[in-house]
Amino acid sequence: MSLFQLTGFQRDLMYVTAALDRPSGQEIKDRLEEELGVETTHGRLYPNLDTLVNKGFVERGEIDRRTNYYVLSDAGRQALLERREWESRFFELGDE
Template identity: 50%
Template sequence: MYDLTGFQRDLLLVVAGLDEPHGLAVKEEMEEYYEKEVHHGRLYPNLDTLVEKGLIKKGERDQRTNYYTLTARGDREIADRQQWEATYLSD
């Protein structure tokens, strides 16, 4: 996960926290967090990067709608990151 941008890490967490979200659901969550519009030209290439890295999987719900799920590798990467963060954030 060290080679991801902050935006990509946030996308990974959103996908992990939702049940097979479609792209627009991910977009809405990111816009709520960032408090500004997230353009399709930023969202989908970054989701594709996470797919290419094997952290999320893209499936097809219908001919127009894709959904995203966390892979086992993505789950391990999040757990490792949380453990690493805890070493610096613990009391």
């Protein structure tokens, strides 16, 4: 599975998750809103986090009975690195 099959929003969630230390969904939402300047609803956030968990890019754990934390999985980290390499090829071509 590659990041090419994900939405841009899902990739943004992965980057934000990677930047934080075991964030809750609320912390991911807050950081995403801070970075993008756009409100994110819980109805958009959690189904997309669930998709990332189901695809193996993000792992979910329990902070307490009501709150989960999220971390980028090894597969997610590798997929972001591969995506970065792919994107950088286009910048290199433009510099020639």
